[in-house]
Amino acid sequence: MGKCRNFSCKFHVIYFAYENRSQYEGQMLDPFTLNDLNKNIAARVTGFVPNNSDSEIRLREIGFAEGDSVKALHFGLFGRNPITVSLNGALIALRKTDARIVIVEPVND
Amino acid sequence: MTEIVSETDLKTRPVRLALLGAPNCGKTSLFNALTGGRAKVANYPGVTVEYRKGEFDINGGMIELLDLPGVYGDCGHSMDERVAIDAVRGNLEHERAPDGIVFMMDASHITTHLHNFLQAKNYGLPIVLVLNMMDMAARDGIEIDVQQLESQLGVPVISCVAVRASGRAHLLDFLSEWTGDITHGSASVPDSEPSTLKDLQAKARSITGGSVSRIEQVDTFTQRIDKIVLHPVLGVLLLLGILFVMFQAVYTWAGPAMALIEGAVGLLQTGVNLVVPEGWLRSLISDGIIAGVGSVIIFLPQIVILFAFILLLEASGYMARAAFLVDTLMAKIGLNGRAFIPLLSSFACAIPGVMAARTIEHERDRITTILIAPLMTCAARWPVYFLIIGAFIPATKVGMFGLQGLVAFGLVIAGIVFAMIMAFIFKRTLMRGKKSTLLIELPSYKAPVFKDYLRGLWERAMIFISRAGRIILPASIIIWILASYPANAGSIRETFAGRIGSVLEPLLAPIGFNLEIAISLIPGMAAREVVVGALGTIYALGDNEAGLAATLQSAWSLPTALAFLAWFVFAPQCLSTLAIIKKETNGWKWPLFAFGYLFVLAYAAAGLTYHTARAFGL
Numbered sequence: 055m056g057k058c059r060n061f062s063c064k065f066h067v068i069y070f071a072y073e074n075r076s077q078y079e080g081q082m083l084d085p086f087t088l089n090d091l092n093k094n095i096a097a098r099v100t101g102f103v104p105n106n107s108d109s110e111i112r113l114r115e116i117g118f119a120e121g122d123s124v125k126a127l128h129f130g131l132f133g134r135n136p137i138t139v140s141l142n143g144a145l146i147a148l149r150k151t152d153a154r155i156v157i158v159e160p161v162n163d
Numbered sequence: 164m165t166e167i168v169s170e171t172d173l174k175t176r177p178v179r180l181a182l183l184g185a186p187n188c189g190k191t192s193l194f195n196a197l198t199g200g201r202a203k204v205a206n207y208p209g210v211t212v213e214y215r216k217g218e219f220d221i222n223g224g225m226i227e228l229l230d231l232p233g234v235y236g237d238c239g240h241s242m243d244e245r246v247a248i249d250a251v252r253g254n255l256e257h258e259r260a261p262d263g264i265v266f267m268m269d270a271s272h273i274t275t276h277l278h279n280f281l282q283a284k285n286y287g288l289p290i291v292l293v294l295n296m297m298d299m300a301a302r303d304g305i306e307i308d309v310q311q312l313e314s315q316l317g318v319p320v321i322s323c324v325a326v327r328a329s330g331r332a333h334l335l336d337f338l339s340e341w342t343g344d345i346t347h348g349s350a351s352v353p354d355s356e357p358s359t360l361k362d363l364q365a366k367a368r369s370i371t372g373g374s375v376s377r378i379e380q381v382d383t384f385t386q387r388i389d390k391i392v393l394h395p396v397l398g399v400l401l402l403l404g405i406l407f408v409m410f411q412a413v414y415t416w417a418g419p420a421m422a423l424i425e426g427a428v429g430l431l432q433t434g435v436n437l438v439v440p441e442g443w444l445r446s447l448i449s450d451g452i453i454a455g456v457g458s459v460i461i462f463l464p465q466i467v468i469l470f471a472f473i474l475l476l477e478a479s480g481y482m483a484r485a486a487f488l489v490d491t492l493m494a495k496i497g498l499n500g501r502a503f504i505p506l507l508s509s510f511a512c513a514i515p516g517v518m519a520a521r522t523i524e525h526e527r528d529r530i531t532t533i534l535i536a537p538l539m540t541c542a543a544r545w546p547v548y549f550l551i552i553g554a555f556i557p558a559t560k561v562g563m564f565g566l567q568g569l570v571a572f573g574l575v576i577a578g579i580v581f582a583m584i585m586a587f588i589f590k591r592t593l594m595r596g597k598k599s600t601l602l603i604e605l606p607s608y609k610a611p612v613f614k615d616y617l618r619g620l621w622e623r624a625m626i627f628i629s630r631a632g633r634i635i636l637p638a639s640i641i642i643w644i645l646a647s648y649p650a651n652a653g654s655i656r657e658t659f660a661g662r663i664g665s666v667l668e669p670l671l672a673p674i675g676f677n678l679e680i681a682i683s684l685i686p687g688m689a690a691r692e693v694v695v696g697a698l699g700t701i702y703a704l705g706d707n708e709a710g711l712a713a714t715l716q717s718a719w720s721l722p723t724a725l726a727f728l729a730w731f732v733f734a735p736q737c738l739s740t741l742a743i744i745k746k747e748t749n750g751w752k753w754p755l756f757a758f759g760y761l762f763v764l765a766y767a768a769a770g771l772t773y774h775t776a777r778a779f780g781l
Contacts (some may be wrong), residue, residue, distance in 0.1 A: 091543040111601055112362060115236035117275035119364035127381075128393040130491040136500070136601050138393055140381045142274040145389075145605035147500070154599055155310060 066125065089153040091126045096124055097158040106155045113148075117141055118156055172700030177218055177225035179259065181251050183283060183690045184267035187296040187480070187606035191266065193325035194230040196613050197335075221339040222344070229261060232522075232631070235279050236360070237286075242529070243519035248487040251286055257328075262345050263289040270300035270307060270322070271607070272724030273375055278367035280316075281356040289350035290318055291341065293334060297322040299382075306376035307514040315370045318353050325442055326612045342403035343532040348388075348769075360402070385607045390483070398488050405481075409472040410575060411568045413545075420464035420694030425710070428457035431558075447643055450703040457637025457698035458711055459692050462546040463627060470623040471543065473507065475562045478619075482507070483603055490601050496583050497590030499523075503531045506582070509539035510575075512626075513740040516541075517747055531586050533747060534757050537740050538733065542627065543691035547731050548574060550695050554712035555724040577732045581764065638686045638693045642700045646682070655701065674766060675726040675773035679718070687736050722776035754763035 065078070091097055099122045102110045118124075118141060128138040136149045182190045198217030213238070215230040231247040239245035246255070253260025266280050273294065280292055294300075294307065312319045321337050323356045324330025344350035357363050439445040476482050482504060490500030501523055509516030516536040523529040540548075552567050559566045647662035650698050655661045656678060664682035671681050683697035695711075702714045741754040748754070 109600075111236070111238060112240060113236065114360040114364060115279070116602055116604060117235075117272075117278075119169045119278070119361075119368060121368060122275075127386075127394060128389065128487075130487070131395040131399060132491045135494070136487060136490045138389075138605065142272070143380045143382075144275045145381055145385070145607075147483070147490070147601060147603050147605055149490070149494070149499070149601050151598065152602060 074130060074136075081141045085157045086159065087154050088126070088137070088156040088158050089150050091124070091158060093126055093129070095160055096123060096125050096162075097160045099156055103155045103157060109152050111156050113152060113156060116146060117144060118146075123161070124156070124158060140148050164294050164480045177227040178263070178345050179203060179227045179229065179261045180263050180265050180338075180342070181231060181261035182265050182267060183231055183247065183251060184233060185235055185269070185272075185279060186604065187483075188267045188272075188276075189325045190230055190233070190267050192612055192615055193295070193323075193331070194228060194295075195618060196325060196328075196331060197226075198228060207456070220340070221335055224339060224342050226338065228265075232426045234624060235276075237282055240524045242556060243523075244453050246521070251283075251288070263291070263341070265291055265293055267293045267295050267325075270294040270297045271303060271305060273300075273305075273307065274368070274371045277371055278360070278363040281361075281363045281367055281395065284316075284318065284356050287352055287691040289345055290314065290353055291337070292318060292320045292674055293321045294320065296325050296327050298321050298330070302523040303380065303382055304376070308374040308376075311374040312370065316353075364480055373712065386610055389484070389605075393487060395693070398484070402485055403762070405472075405476070407572060409469070410572050411564065412472070413468050413546055413571075415565070415568075416468055417464035421461055424457075424461045424463070427460065428453060431457070443647070446647065447640070447727070447731065451639050451647075451700055452636065453642030454699040454703040454711075455642065455696035456636055458550075458695050459546055459635050460628070462549055462692070463624065465545055465549065466542050466627050468625050469510070469545070469619065470620055473510065473624075474616055475611060478609075478616055480606040480608045483605045486601070486603055487605065488577045490581040492583075494585040497594075497599065498528055498531060498586055501601060504535060505532055506539055509536040512541045512543065513537045513539070513737070514743045515640050517740070517743045521748070523599075525599050527590075528599045530748060530753060531589045531594050534589060534753065534760075535582040535586050535737075535755065537737065537761060538578045538585070540578050540732075541691070542729050543737070544734060546695045547693040548640070548728065550698075550712060551715070551728055554715045555719075555721055572730055574728060577729075581732065635693050639696050639700055642682075642686050642697050646701050652717070655682075655740065659687075660701070668772050673719070674770040675723040676730075676769070677719070677723065677779075678728060680723075684701040691731070691734050691737050722773045724768040725776050725781070726773035730765045730769040733761045733765035733768060735765055 085103060087103070088097075088099075092124055099118055101120060102113070102118075122142050124138055125140045127140055129138045134150075136147050137153055138145055138147045139153075140146075182194055184190050194215065194217060198219050216227060217230070218225055218227050220226065229250060232243045233249055234244045234247045237248055239248045249255050251261060251264060264283060264286065266283050268276050268280060284290055284457065292312075294309070299306075300307065307322070309320050309322055319337065319341070321334050341350060357366060371547060392401060395575050413594045433448045433452050434446060435453065439448060476485070485507070486500035486503045488500075489503045493502055494500050502520070504522070505519035506518045507516075507518045513536045516539065517533050519537065520529050520532045523532055548571055552570050556567050556570050561569055642660065645663070646655060648659060649657075656665065660682045661678065664678050665686060667681040668678055669675075669682070671684075677682075679698065679701050682701060683694045686697050687694035698715070699711050702711060702718070719727075735758050741758055743758055744754040
């Protein structure tokens with residue numbers, strides 16, 4: 055990894071999508087985001103899905119940045135929404151609509 | 164607004180410092196500690212809705228401190244954030260720009276928040292970074308190299324524990340010197356930082372990488388509690404449990420104190436009757452003022468207990484979790500969990516609730532929240548509920564719960580349910596627009612600072628008492644006059660009050676309201692609890708020896724009492740609420756709309772209750 059994090063992350067999704075082809079048809083290039091993260095899986099922020107400048111600003115202001123470590127900790131009652139994540143030790147609650155914008159890659163602890 | 168100041172004024176006027184920082188970093192604790200509570204509150208205390216100003220002196224130098232709402236960046240997404248940013252930029256009307264910025268940060272979250280500080284350097288004012296809660300950070304094994312941080316940031320960095328005098332000593336020493344520099348114009352203005360958030364964050368991360376010993380972790384204590392509190396099922400049950408206990412406690416714990424106040428009011432009346440000769444003056448003091456004000460003051464213990472709970476939940480860090488838990492529900496009605504906090508404040512009074520809606524980002528969400536805020540059971544309704552429930556609902560037990568508490572809980576729930584229904588309707592008709600979202604930081608759990616907690620409770624109690632003085636006292640006198648004159652009136656119907664009430668009576672008769680209720684609702688416009696005072700005055704004039712509750716038992720039928728309770732779930736008649744809605748929405752449209760829809764609902768609910776109860780032969 056290193057130079058092209060976005061690529062590795064897309065690769066991850068393509069690999070993932072290969073096994074669930076029917077489910078992921080037509081959205082092969084969707085990046086792997088905070089929204090896809092299972093509970094207690096350590097991950098790192100690698101970027102933001104472009105063209106969401108409003109949400110991106112708000113997410114950055116509250117602290118999300120490239121390279122930060124994140125982990126999904128709690129989910130809401132219906133549809134796993136909203137999500138509470140730990141972000142560098144701070145706890146942030148956010149909805150799926152915003153979580154979908156934060157591109158992440160799982161890391162091995 | 165520009166002020167014209169002379170040379171000498173410049174030297175003697177206090178140095179104005181703005182207290183800036185993210186929510187929950189301890190600004191208000193520091194503010195209270197430094198100013199010793201001598202704060203001028205622009206609006207309602209407690210939640211920092213506008214700004215609080217306070218003065219204090221160090222070594223003879225006066226400092227004026229502005230306590231601002233918490234902000235992360237400089238965009239100002241919500242009204243609340245815009246107030247803070249405008250204050251720092253000097254764009255607020257009637258307020259001059261600050262001379263310097265005290266930027267506060269929770270030391271445990273320095274990695275996440277340092278870019279907010281870099282951004283604040285770009286305001287171009289002398290600035291100091293105060294790292295608060297250094298003791299907690301140290302406990303969690305986070306070591307911060309303050310000197311290195313200072314050299315990399317190019318500004319002073321002070322470590323601090325705001326809640327302890329020893330933890331503030333260093334900051335005070337620094338401020339004394341720094342404000343001197345500011346007065347003499349020798350305080351340095353920081354270098355400017357990158358302008359895009361991405362670059363700011365990159366720079367911040369590289370700085371913390373060098374001066375913070377390790378990446379912060381969520382503290383294990385908080386994590387352990389959150390396993391239950393944020394659990395999708397257990398957490399919701401816990402929230403319901405907390406609310407339920409809160410309302411039960413309001414009833415059971417307040418009893419003795421209320422009996423004491425009731426006794427004191429009775430004694431006072433007896434005393435007046437002994438001293439003041441029979442006549443209009445005795446009637447004014449005893450039946451007008453003491454009966455009117457006394458019937459409201461008696462609810463002080465319950466108000467205090469209610470707030471004891473709300474403030475504890477706020478201070479401990481639970482409130483943001485409640486916002487997380489209810490967000491799913493709020494999403495269903497088109498709002499977000501953030502609206503929970505203004506709505507919960509509305510349980511105290513709709514006024515701070517309507518103002519707290521400023522933290523909501525989208526304008527349409529904000530208006531929707533404002534419109535439903537009056538449906539939350541405000542403290543002013545409690546006197547009415549307490550009185551009517553106490554008089555008409557037997558104090559029996561249903562299982563392990565008191566029936567009276569259950570009825571009160573039911574009324575509160577009714578308000579919430581209708582609020583949700585109305586929000587659902589508004590968001591799909593009048594308020595269609597951008598989807599709302601939730602983005603909120605959950606603070607670590609902490610024990611509330613006892614002094615701050617007591618101060619908050621004291622402020623709340625004083626608001627209630629001063630309302631009794633400012634609104635209920637004059638209202639009681641006016642009612643007494645209207646209900647006592649002309650002097651030859653044979654019955655209440657022939658008095659001025661009776662004549663006004665008679666006009667309303669035909670309108671209210673179909674929902675079971677009698678003349679006395681019609682009369683009491685008019686002064687009730689001033690504040691909802693005035694209705695209780697008014698009933699106290701009206702029935703006291705009717706020569707009743709028994710207390711108000713006993714009088715009502717014989718004067719009202721049960722269907723009337725129930726209809727009255729149903730009316731008060733909506734209770735459109737509160738001028739102060741309508742006035743604050745007008746102020747916060749900049750016009751007459753929304754206050755008139757709120758009054759209209761609440762009136763229709765109140766009328767329909769009271770009518771339905773009355774006729775249903777009669778059909779069941781109650």
